[in-house]
Amino acid sequence: MKDMRGKRVFVGLSGGVDSAVSAALLRRAGAQVTGVFIKGWYPPGMPCTWAAERRDAMRIAARLHLPFLTLDASAEYKKSVIDYLISEYSAGRTPNPDVMCNREVKFGAFYRFAKAHGADAIATGHYRAGEKDQSYFLWAVPKEILDAVLFPVGEMKKEDVRALAKQFNLPVAEKRDSQGVCFLGSVSVQEFLQKELGSDNPAFLYTLGQRVPLPNGPWYVVGKDVEKKEIKVARTHTPAGQEIPFTDANWFGESIRSTEAQYRYRGPRVSGRVLGNIFVSSEPLPEIPAPGQSIVFYDSGELIGGGIISS
Numbered sequence: 001m002k003d004m005r006g007k008r009v010f011v012g013l014s015g016g017v018d019s020a021v022s023a024a025l026l027r028r029a030g031a032q033v034t035g036v037f038i039k040g041w042y043p044p045g046m047p048c049t050w051a052a053e054r055r056d057a058m059r060i061a062a063r064l065h066l067p068f069l070t071l072d073a074s075a076e077y078k079k080s081v082i083d084y085l086i087s088e089y090s091a092g093r094t095p096n097p098d099v100m101c102n103r104e105v106k107f108g109a110f111y112r113f114a115k116a117h118g119a120d121a122i123a124t125g126h127y128r129a130g131e132k133d134q135s136y137f138l139w140a141v142p143k144e145i146l147d148a149v150l151f152p153v154g155e156m157k158k159e160d161v162r163a164l165a166k167q168f169n170l171p172v173a174e175k176r177d178s179q180g181v182c183f184l185g186s187v188s189v190q191e192f193l194q195k196e197l198g199s200d201n202p203a204f205l206y207t208l209g210q211r212v213p214l215p216n217g218p219w220y221v222v223g224k225d226v227e228k229k230e231i232k233v234a235r236t237h238t239p240a241g242q243e244i245p246f247t248d249a250n251w252f253g254e255s256i257r258s259t260e261a262q263y264r265y266r267g268p269r270v271s272g273r274v275l276g277n278i279f280v281s282s283e284p285l286p287e288i289p290a291p292g293q294s295i296v297f298y299d300s301g302e303l304i305g306g307g308i309i310s311s
Contacts, residue, residue: 220233
Protein backbone atom coordinates (compact mmCIF):
# COMPACT_ATOMS: atom_id res chain seq x y z
CA MET A 1 0.00 0.00 0.00
CA LYS A 2 1.24 3.49 -0.83
CA ASP A 3 2.36 5.94 1.85
CA MET A 4 -0.76 7.30 3.58
CA ARG A 5 0.92 9.56 6.12
CA GLY A 6 -1.18 12.59 7.01
CA LYS A 7 -4.38 11.22 5.41
CA ARG A 8 -7.48 10.99 7.59
CA VAL A 9 -9.31 7.81 6.63
CA PHE A 10 -12.60 6.55 8.09
CA VAL A 11 -12.86 2.76 7.81
CA GLY A 12 -16.20 0.99 7.92
CA LEU A 13 -15.64 -1.63 10.65
CA SER A 14 -18.32 -4.30 10.32
CA GLY A 15 -16.87 -6.52 13.02
CA GLY A 16 -15.47 -8.92 10.41
CA VAL A 17 -11.95 -9.84 9.36
CA ASP A 18 -11.87 -8.02 5.98
CA SER A 19 -12.59 -4.54 7.34
CA ALA A 20 -10.34 -5.21 10.34
CA VAL A 21 -7.35 -6.02 8.12
CA SER A 22 -8.18 -2.99 5.94
CA ALA A 23 -7.92 -0.75 9.00
CA ALA A 24 -4.67 -2.39 10.10
CA LEU A 25 -3.07 -1.97 6.66
CA LEU A 26 -4.04 1.70 6.50
CA ARG A 27 -2.69 2.33 9.97
CA ARG A 28 0.58 0.59 9.05
CA ALA A 29 0.80 2.83 5.95
CA GLY A 30 0.66 5.90 8.19
CA ALA A 31 -2.97 6.97 7.80
CA GLN A 32 -4.86 8.57 10.67
CA VAL A 33 -7.55 5.90 10.87
CA THR A 34 -10.94 6.15 12.56
CA GLY A 35 -13.12 3.06 12.83
CA VAL A 36 -16.83 3.48 12.14
CA PHE A 37 -19.55 0.92 12.82
CA ILE A 38 -22.65 1.47 10.65
CA LYS A 39 -25.85 0.57 12.46
CA GLY A 40 -28.67 -0.38 10.15
CA TRP A 41 -32.35 -1.23 10.47
CA TYR A 42 -33.24 -4.66 11.83
CA PRO A 43 -36.54 -6.60 11.66
CA PRO A 44 -38.48 -6.30 14.94
CA GLY A 45 -38.93 -9.61 16.69
CA MET A 46 -36.35 -11.43 14.58
CA PRO A 47 -32.83 -12.54 15.60
CA CYS A 48 -30.36 -9.68 15.36
CA THR A 49 -26.58 -9.71 15.74
CA TRP A 50 -25.78 -6.01 15.40
CA ALA A 51 -24.83 -5.54 19.07
CA ALA A 52 -22.34 -8.44 18.88
CA GLU A 53 -20.95 -7.13 15.56
CA ARG A 54 -20.51 -3.65 17.05
CA ARG A 55 -18.74 -5.17 20.05
CA ASP A 56 -16.30 -6.95 17.71
CA ALA A 57 -15.75 -3.69 15.81
CA MET A 58 -14.94 -1.95 19.08
CA ARG A 59 -12.49 -4.72 20.01
CA ILE A 60 -10.75 -4.28 16.65
CA ALA A 61 -10.49 -0.52 17.15
CA ALA A 62 -9.12 -1.01 20.66
CA ARG A 63 -6.49 -3.52 19.48
CA LEU A 64 -5.34 -1.09 16.76
CA HIS A 65 -5.63 1.97 19.07
CA LEU A 66 -8.12 3.69 16.77
CA PRO A 67 -10.81 6.25 17.59
CA PHE A 68 -14.22 4.59 17.24
CA LEU A 69 -17.56 6.07 16.12
CA THR A 70 -21.02 4.66 15.42
CA LEU A 71 -23.11 5.89 12.49
CA ASP A 72 -26.83 5.31 12.93
CA ALA A 73 -28.02 4.76 9.36
CA SER A 74 -31.26 3.01 10.29
CA ALA A 75 -33.41 5.63 8.54
CA GLU A 76 -31.50 5.22 5.26
CA TYR A 77 -31.70 1.43 5.59
CA LYS A 78 -35.44 1.42 6.16
CA LYS A 79 -36.32 3.84 3.37
CA SER A 80 -33.87 2.89 0.63
CA VAL A 81 -33.35 -0.80 1.26
CA ILE A 82 -36.19 -2.40 3.25
CA ASP A 83 -39.08 -0.49 1.68
CA TYR A 84 -37.53 -1.02 -1.77
CA LEU A 85 -37.16 -4.75 -1.09
CA ILE A 86 -40.78 -5.21 -0.05
CA SER A 87 -42.10 -3.09 -2.93
CA GLU A 88 -40.14 -5.02 -5.56
CA TYR A 89 -41.07 -8.47 -4.28
CA SER A 90 -44.71 -7.39 -3.99
CA ALA A 91 -44.61 -6.50 -7.70
CA GLY A 92 -43.20 -9.90 -8.63
CA ARG A 93 -39.66 -8.70 -9.29
CA THR A 94 -36.46 -9.91 -7.62
CA PRO A 95 -34.55 -6.96 -6.17
CA ASN A 96 -30.91 -6.80 -5.21
CA PRO A 97 -30.89 -5.25 -1.72
CA ASP A 98 -27.10 -5.40 -1.31
CA VAL A 99 -26.73 -3.06 -4.30
CA MET A 100 -29.00 -0.45 -2.70
CA CYS A 101 -27.39 -1.02 0.69
CA ASN A 102 -24.00 -0.16 -0.81
CA ARG A 103 -25.27 2.85 -2.73
CA GLU A 104 -27.37 4.40 0.01
CA VAL A 105 -25.68 3.26 3.22
CA LYS A 106 -22.24 1.63 3.13
CA PHE A 107 -20.98 4.24 0.69
CA GLY A 108 -23.59 7.01 0.50
CA ALA A 109 -24.47 7.74 4.14
CA PHE A 110 -21.01 6.67 5.30
CA TYR A 111 -19.23 8.94 2.83
CA ARG A 112 -21.34 11.95 3.85
CA PHE A 113 -20.75 11.18 7.54
CA ALA A 114 -17.00 10.85 7.05
CA LYS A 115 -16.66 14.07 5.05
CA ALA A 116 -18.72 15.95 7.64
CA HIS A 117 -16.24 14.78 10.27
CA GLY A 118 -13.19 15.93 8.33
CA ALA A 119 -12.11 12.67 6.65
CA ASP A 120 -10.06 12.75 3.46
CA ALA A 121 -11.33 9.35 2.31
CA ILE A 122 -13.29 6.29 3.35
CA ALA A 123 -12.26 2.65 3.15
CA THR A 124 -14.10 -0.67 3.26
CA GLY A 125 -13.22 -4.36 3.31
CA HIS A 126 -14.81 -5.13 -0.06
CA TYR A 127 -13.04 -7.36 -2.58
CA ARG A 128 -12.79 -6.18 -6.18
CA ALA A 129 -11.16 -9.22 -7.77
CA GLY A 130 -10.74 -12.98 -7.42
CA GLU A 131 -13.06 -15.59 -5.99
CA LYS A 132 -14.53 -13.17 -3.42
CA ASP A 133 -15.07 -10.36 -5.97
CA GLN A 134 -17.90 -8.10 -4.75
CA SER A 135 -17.78 -5.59 -7.61
CA TYR A 136 -21.16 -6.94 -8.82
CA PHE A 137 -22.72 -5.12 -5.85
CA LEU A 138 -20.86 -1.82 -6.41
CA TRP A 139 -22.19 -0.76 -9.81
CA ALA A 140 -24.79 1.69 -8.44
CA VAL A 141 -22.40 3.66 -6.19
CA PRO A 142 -21.99 7.16 -7.68
CA LYS A 143 -18.72 7.55 -9.58
CA GLU A 144 -17.54 10.51 -7.51
CA ILE A 145 -17.88 8.44 -4.34
CA LEU A 146 -16.43 5.20 -5.70
CA ASP A 147 -13.40 7.10 -7.01
CA ALA A 148 -12.73 8.33 -3.46
CA VAL A 149 -12.96 4.94 -1.74
CA LEU A 150 -9.95 2.89 -0.67
CA PHE A 151 -10.09 -0.92 -0.89
CA PRO A 152 -7.02 -2.13 1.03
CA VAL A 153 -7.82 -5.84 0.61
CA GLY A 154 -9.58 -5.42 -2.74
CA GLU A 155 -7.10 -7.44 -4.82
CA MET A 156 -6.14 -9.99 -2.14
CA LYS A 157 -7.07 -13.62 -1.66
CA LYS A 158 -9.11 -14.51 1.40
CA GLU A 159 -6.42 -16.79 2.80
CA ASP A 160 -3.89 -13.95 2.62
CA VAL A 161 -6.28 -11.66 4.48
CA ARG A 162 -6.68 -14.31 7.17
CA ALA A 163 -2.90 -14.61 7.45
CA LEU A 164 -2.55 -10.85 7.86
CA ALA A 165 -5.25 -10.85 10.55
CA LYS A 166 -3.14 -13.30 12.54
CA GLN A 167 0.02 -11.25 11.96
CA PHE A 168 -1.75 -8.16 13.26
CA ASN A 169 -3.08 -10.22 16.18
CA LEU A 170 -6.62 -9.09 15.48
CA PRO A 171 -9.36 -10.47 17.77
CA VAL A 172 -11.48 -11.59 14.78
CA ALA A 173 -8.73 -13.46 12.93
CA GLU A 174 -10.62 -16.76 13.22
CA LYS A 175 -14.14 -15.33 12.87
CA ARG A 176 -16.32 -16.94 10.22
CA ASP A 177 -17.54 -14.89 7.26
CA SER A 178 -21.08 -13.54 7.46
CA GLN A 179 -23.48 -15.26 5.06
CA GLY A 180 -26.47 -12.97 5.57
CA VAL A 181 -27.76 -10.19 3.37
CA CYS A 182 -26.17 -6.87 4.34
CA PHE A 183 -29.05 -5.55 6.41
CA LEU A 184 -30.54 -8.77 7.78
CA GLY A 185 -27.52 -10.44 9.34
CA SER A 186 -28.35 -14.05 10.20
CA VAL A 187 -31.95 -13.73 8.95
CA SER A 188 -32.47 -15.04 5.41
CA VAL A 189 -34.36 -13.01 2.83
CA GLN A 190 -36.93 -15.81 2.60
CA GLU A 191 -37.58 -15.73 6.37
CA PHE A 192 -38.00 -11.96 6.23
CA LEU A 193 -40.35 -12.09 3.24
CA GLN A 194 -42.50 -14.80 4.80
CA LYS A 195 -42.92 -12.58 7.85
CA GLU A 196 -43.70 -9.46 5.82
CA LEU A 197 -45.63 -10.86 2.85
CA GLY A 198 -46.83 -14.26 4.06
CA SER A 199 -45.78 -17.73 2.98
CA ASP A 200 -48.71 -18.71 0.76
CA ASN A 201 -47.55 -17.02 -2.45
CA PRO A 202 -44.64 -18.77 -4.19
CA ALA A 203 -44.40 -15.94 -6.72
CA PHE A 204 -42.93 -13.76 -3.94
CA LEU A 205 -40.36 -16.31 -2.90
CA TYR A 206 -38.95 -17.66 -6.16
CA THR A 207 -36.78 -16.01 -8.81
CA LEU A 208 -36.90 -16.70 -12.54
CA GLY A 209 -34.35 -19.37 -13.29
CA GLN A 210 -34.28 -20.65 -9.71
CA ARG A 211 -34.34 -24.39 -9.12
CA VAL A 212 -37.48 -25.68 -7.37
CA PRO A 213 -37.40 -28.74 -5.08
CA LEU A 214 -40.07 -30.83 -6.81
CA PRO A 215 -40.13 -34.61 -7.52
CA ASN A 216 -38.63 -35.97 -10.72
CA GLY A 217 -36.57 -32.83 -11.22
CA PRO A 218 -34.65 -30.81 -11.91
CA TRP A 219 -37.34 -28.10 -12.29
CA TYR A 220 -36.72 -24.38 -12.81
CA VAL A 221 -38.96 -21.33 -12.51
CA VAL A 222 -39.66 -19.92 -15.98
CA GLY A 223 -42.61 -17.68 -15.15
CA LYS A 224 -44.75 -16.42 -12.26
CA ASP A 225 -47.99 -14.58 -11.56
CA VAL A 226 -48.23 -12.69 -8.27
CA GLU A 227 -52.00 -12.14 -8.45
CA LYS A 228 -52.75 -15.81 -9.14
CA LYS A 229 -50.11 -16.95 -6.61
CA GLU A 230 -48.57 -19.22 -9.22
CA ILE A 231 -45.17 -20.11 -10.59
CA LYS A 232 -44.53 -21.85 -13.90
CA VAL A 233 -41.79 -24.46 -13.99
CA ALA A 234 -39.89 -26.30 -16.71
CA ARG A 235 -37.03 -28.74 -16.93
CA THR A 236 -34.69 -26.18 -18.44
CA HIS A 237 -33.85 -22.62 -17.44
CA THR A 238 -32.21 -21.65 -20.72
CA PRO A 239 -34.10 -18.67 -22.19
CA ALA A 240 -34.90 -17.91 -25.78
CA GLY A 241 -33.27 -14.81 -27.19
CA GLN A 242 -30.10 -12.84 -26.59
CA GLU A 243 -31.31 -9.47 -25.29
CA ILE A 244 -31.56 -8.05 -21.76
CA PRO A 245 -33.29 -4.67 -21.37
CA PHE A 246 -32.29 -2.58 -18.37
CA THR A 247 -33.00 0.75 -16.66
CA ASP A 248 -31.35 3.05 -14.08
CA ALA A 249 -27.93 2.77 -15.71
CA ASN A 250 -24.86 4.04 -13.85
CA TRP A 251 -21.65 4.29 -15.86
CA PHE A 252 -18.05 4.89 -14.79
CA GLY A 253 -16.75 5.49 -18.31
CA GLU A 254 -17.88 6.89 -21.65
CA SER A 255 -18.76 5.42 -25.05
CA ILE A 256 -19.69 1.95 -23.83
CA ARG A 257 -19.94 -0.43 -26.77
CA SER A 258 -18.36 -3.88 -26.50
CA THR A 259 -18.39 -5.40 -23.04
CA GLU A 260 -19.01 -8.39 -20.79
CA ALA A 261 -22.16 -8.59 -18.69
CA GLN A 262 -23.01 -10.51 -15.54
CA TYR A 263 -26.69 -10.65 -14.68
CA ARG A 264 -26.73 -12.99 -11.70
CA TYR A 265 -24.32 -12.98 -8.76
CA ARG A 266 -21.85 -15.84 -9.20
CA GLY A 267 -23.29 -16.29 -12.68
CA PRO A 268 -21.16 -16.40 -15.84
CA ARG A 269 -20.06 -13.27 -17.68
CA VAL A 270 -21.28 -13.15 -21.27
CA SER A 271 -19.80 -11.06 -24.06
CA GLY A 272 -21.87 -8.68 -26.16
CA ARG A 273 -22.74 -5.06 -26.87
CA VAL A 274 -24.74 -2.34 -25.17
CA LEU A 275 -27.19 -0.65 -27.55
CA GLY A 276 -29.00 2.10 -25.70
CA ASN A 277 -30.69 0.42 -22.74
CA ILE A 278 -30.41 -3.11 -24.10
CA PHE A 279 -27.56 -5.57 -23.73
CA VAL A 280 -27.26 -7.87 -26.75
CA SER A 281 -25.34 -11.06 -26.05
CA SER A 282 -23.04 -12.52 -28.70
CA GLU A 283 -24.52 -15.97 -28.00
CA PRO A 284 -27.75 -17.36 -26.54
CA LEU A 285 -28.10 -16.44 -22.87
CA PRO A 286 -27.13 -19.24 -20.46
CA GLU A 287 -29.74 -18.32 -17.81
CA ILE A 288 -33.08 -16.53 -17.61
CA PRO A 289 -32.67 -12.83 -16.68
CA ALA A 290 -34.76 -11.93 -13.62
CA PRO A 291 -36.50 -8.51 -13.69
CA GLY A 292 -35.33 -6.42 -10.73
CA GLN A 293 -31.90 -8.03 -10.55
CA SER A 294 -28.71 -6.24 -11.54
CA ILE A 295 -26.93 -6.49 -14.86
CA VAL A 296 -23.33 -5.45 -14.33
CA PHE A 297 -20.85 -4.55 -17.07
CA TYR A 298 -17.11 -5.15 -17.28
CA ASP A 299 -14.36 -4.23 -19.72
CA SER A 300 -11.20 -6.37 -19.48
CA GLY A 301 -12.28 -7.37 -15.99
CA GLU A 302 -12.83 -3.80 -14.79
CA LEU A 303 -16.24 -2.67 -13.51
CA ILE A 304 -17.63 -0.05 -15.90
CA GLY A 305 -21.28 0.22 -14.88
CA GLY A 306 -24.59 -1.50 -14.49
CA GLY A 307 -28.35 -1.24 -14.39
CA ILE A 308 -31.54 -2.96 -13.28
CA ILE A 309 -33.04 -5.65 -15.48
CA SER A 310 -36.49 -4.70 -16.76
CA SER A 311 -39.18 -7.04 -18.05
